[in-house]
Amino acid sequence: MGPARPAAAARARTRHLGNRTMTVIATKRLLGAASLLALLFLGAGMEARAAEIPEVPPPTCCGCGATGVRSGSGYSIQHRPGCPYGGGGGGTDAGPSTDSSERNDQISNGECLLVSPVITVVGFFMGGVWNFKQLAGHYGNQGALKSWWKNAGAGSDLPVVNFFAKLGAFPFLVLYPATWALKQVGLGLIWGGEKTVQGVAWLGKKTWQGISWPPKQVYYAFAGRPGEKPKPTVPQLHAAAANYGELRKDATRVLAEAKESREAAAEKRDAFLDELIAGDPELQKVLAAEGREAARARATKRLDAYLSSYRERAKIRGGQQALLAEMNDTIDKADMQVFEDVVALGIDKAGGHFTDKWKARLAGDRLTQVERHGLRLKLNLASVAEATKTGFDAGNDLQDISASLKKAEEGDHDARLEAHEKTGRMIIGFLDRAAPGKIGTVGLNTMDAVYCAAAHLVVGNQAAGLQGEILRTMRPREDALALRWAKNAARVKAAANNERIAGIKLEFYSEMERKYAKDAAGKEGSK
Amino acid sequence: MNRLLSSLLAAGLVLTAAAASGCGRKPPTDAEFGLPDTSEQARAAREGALFEGVEAMMAFRREQLRASVEKSAPNYAPIRDRLAKAVARLRPAPGGMPAPQLEACLEPLETALAAMDQVIAAGKTGDPLEAAEGWALFDQSAETLFMMLKPSGVEKRQ
Numbered sequence: 135m136g137p138a139r140p141a142a143a144a145r146a147r148t149r150h151l152g153n154r155t156m157t158v159i160a161t162k163r164l165l166g167a168a169s170l171l172a173l174l175f176l177g178a179g180m181e182a183r184a185a186e187i188p189e190v191p192p193p194t195c196c197g198c199g200a201t202g203v204r205s206g207s208g209y210s211i212q213h214r215p216g217c218p219y220g221g222g223g224g225g226t227d228a229g230p231s232t233d234s235s236e237r238n239d240q241i242s243n244g245e246c247l248l249v250s251p252v253i254t255v256v257g258f259f260m261g262g263v264w265n266f267k268q269l270a271g272h273y274g275n276q277g278a279l280k281s282w283w284k285n286a287g288a289g290s291d292l293p294v295v296n297f298f299a300k301l302g303a304f305p306f307l308v309l310y311p312a313t314w315a316l317k318q319v320g321l322g323l324i325w326g327g328e329k330t331v332q333g334v335a336w337l338g339k340k341t342w343q344g345i346s347w348p349p350k351q352v353y354y355a356f357a358g359r360p361g362e363k364p365k366p367t368v369p370q371l372h373a374a375a376a377n378y379g380e381l382r383k384d385a386t387r388v389l390a391e392a393k394e395s396r397e398a399a400a401e402k403r404d405a406f407l408d409e410l411i412a413g414d415p416e417l418q419k420v421l422a423a424e425g426r427e428a429a430r431a432r433a434t435k436r437l438d439a440y441l442s443s444y445r446e447r448a449k450i451r452g453g454q455q456a457l458l459a460e461m462n463d464t465i466d467k468a469d470m471q472v473f474e475d476v477v478a479l480g481i482d483k484a485g486g487h488f489t490d491k492w493k494a495r496l497a498g499d500r501l502t503q504v505e506r507h508g509l510r511l512k513l514n515l516a517s518v519a520e521a522t523k524t525g526f527d528a529g530n531d532l533q534d535i536s537a538s539l540k541k542a543e544e545g546d547h548d549a550r551l552e553a554h555e556k557t558g559r560m561i562i563g564f565l566d567r568a569a570p571g572k573i574g575t576v577g578l579n580t581m582d583a584v585y586c587a588a589a590h591l592v593v594g595n596q597a598a599g600l601q602g603e604i605l606r607t608m609r610p611r612e613d614a615l616a617l618r619w620a621k622n623a624a625r626v627k628a629a630a631n632n633e634r635i636a637g638i639k640l641e642f643y644s645e646m647e648r649k650y651a652k653d654a655a656g657k658e659g660s661k
Numbered sequence: 662m663n664r665l666l667s668s669l670l671a672a673g674l675v676l677t678a679a680a681a682s683g684c685g686r687k688p689p690t691d692a693e694f695g696l697p698d699t700s701e702q703a704r705a706a707r708e709g710a711l712f713e714g715v716e717a718m719m720a721f722r723r724e725q726l727r728a729s730v731e732k733s734a735p736n737y738a739p740i741r742d743r744l745a746k747a748v749a750r751l752r753p754a755p756g757g758m759p760a761p762q763l764e765a766c767l768e769p770l771e772t773a774l775a776a777m778d779q780v781i782a783a784g785k786t787g788d789p790l791e792a793a794e795g796w797a798l799f800d801q802s803a804e805t806l807f808m809m810l811k812p813s814g815v816e817k818r819q
Contacts, residue, residue, distance in 0.1 A: 364689045380761035624797035
């Protein structure tokens with residue numbers, strides 16, 4: 135029994151130590167649960183206070199002095215060799231340690247029954263925590279039952295502890311649907327309160343706007359309607375009246391001047407009429423028989439007729455002059471063409487390389503019909519000149535035509551006609567000399583030149599006829615009278631128009647002056 | 662109760678005063694009202710425009726003389742533009758009141774412009790009668806203008 139005694143003592147010691155360990159564990163758990171409850175119910179501020187609780191020191195063997203090491207949820211002590219509480223007997227300490235845990239469970243379950251009310255109470259609080267967390271969505275989308283089973287209670291290895299903890303937490307599982315409904319109601323109430331606050335705020339804002347901002351009519355009374363011109367001040371009205379007063383004075387002066395001007399123009403017109411009457415026996419008779427006014431009226435009628443006639447003839451003359459300008463332009467071009475032809479002919483007669491050039495150009499295919507015709511004409515004339523071989527004094531004729539054209543350029547119409555005729559005669563004489571011997575060969579070719587010359591002469595003659603017509607239709611005295619009359623009448627008309635406008639403006643300015651003066655007086659009176 | 666009423670009345674008065682001072686209708690400026698600008702600068706600008714117009718009229722007459730002496734076509738277009746610009750500068754702004762001296766001179770300048778148009782149109786159609794009428798109107802305008810320029814404006818410059 136010798137060795138058995140120390141072993142029994144060691145077991146007793148171990149049991150004693152196991153009891154102490156369990157007590158420590160239970161104490162720690164209770165403290166942990168309490169601190170959790172404190173955290174949940176008293177807030178995070180209490181966390182620091184909980185952390186300040188001193189940790190329980192690990193158990194120490196009173197036989198060998200070995201210190202317990204944390205193992206799972208408890209402590210295990212590795213006794214030193216020779217320790218009467220499990221260190222001696224050479225490897226005998228492994229067996230007792232395993233047995234001791236089994237014994238610990240058995241003992242702890244038994245002892246747990248003793249603290250079951252406490253565990254139940256802790257479970258109750260932990261159930262409350264679970265309920266709170268579940269409502270807050272802390273456990274995700276888990277179902278309430280599953281979440282309760284996993285998270286409510288102690289979560290201990292000891293089934294007894296778990297049982298009592300779950301038992302304590304069970305009311306919260308039962309109450310969960312009711313608390314969930316309460317939560318929904320609470321959320322609804324919060325939403326409703328928020329909306330109510332918003333509505334009240336909006337209503338308050340609108341009410342304040344209605345109170346603090348005047349209605350449109352009041353606003354218009356102060357600031358005027360949109361688009362309405364602001365009312366001028368009294369000094370501004372006075373200034374406007376003064377401005378229109380000055381304008382009225384100016385307009386009065388302008389009206390007086392315009393009246394004078396019109397009278398002067400009328401006098402000039404009457405003087406002109408009297409001059410006409412004095413120089414005309416027929417009007418003199420009217421003057422003697424019916425008086426000055428009647429004579430002036432008759433003279434006016436006659437001058438109007440002259441003016442009308444001049445106007446009509448001017449229209450026709452305008453057309454004739456345009457036609458004449460066109461013809462002159464045609465003749466000028468034809469003159470230049472013939473002149474160039476003849477000059478080129480003379481040059482070609484001396485040289486001959488021009489004809490080659492013309493032939494080369496004519497052979498080209500880039501010529502217009504007009505250019506082709508011109509070249510053919512030149513070549514025909516050259517060929518005629520070549521064919522005749524007469525003593526044709528081209529130089530003299532050219533000199534003559536050149537002098538005539540120079541005169542024509544200076545505006546001498548007769549010289550222009552003379553130049554046409556000389557050119558035509560030269561060409562025709564040229565052809566006359568060519569025709570007798572070579573009629574069969576050059577006849578057709580020379581027809582172009584004949585036609586060209588004849589056309590020149592005809593156009594020239596037409597232009598001359600037109601010029602003569604213009605000269606024939608001129609009525610120098612009547613036209614001069616008509617022009618003077620037109621000028622006089624226009625002056626009178628313009629002066630009368632100025633006077634009329636000045637009268638209108640004077641009236642307007644006077645009215646505006648009165649209006650602004652009245653407005654200013656009214657505004658001053660209302661103050 | 663009386664105290665409440667008096668407080669409300671005072672608040673109402675304060676609000677009305679604020680509305681009157683803040684939103685009250687402001688009187689128009691002289692330019693908005695349409696009064697002519699009487700500053701020295703504006704007066705000088707009007708006088709400048711007047712002299713520009715008179716110069717254009719003189720140039721118009723000179724161009725006619727030059728064309729008749731040189732027997733060439735007159736070129737009235739740039740002179741006409743000058744006169745038109747001068748008239749535009751003299752005219753008051755739309756809705757504005759004309760300045761006294763300005764308004765008196767504007768009328769003959771406008772008739773001179775119309776006369777110029779008639780002369781130019783007659784020159785294009787080759788109608789001497791129309792041209793003569795245009796010149797008569799032009800002379801009349803020039804006469805009226807110089808009669809208008811007789812008082813203050815010219816004397817001041819001299």
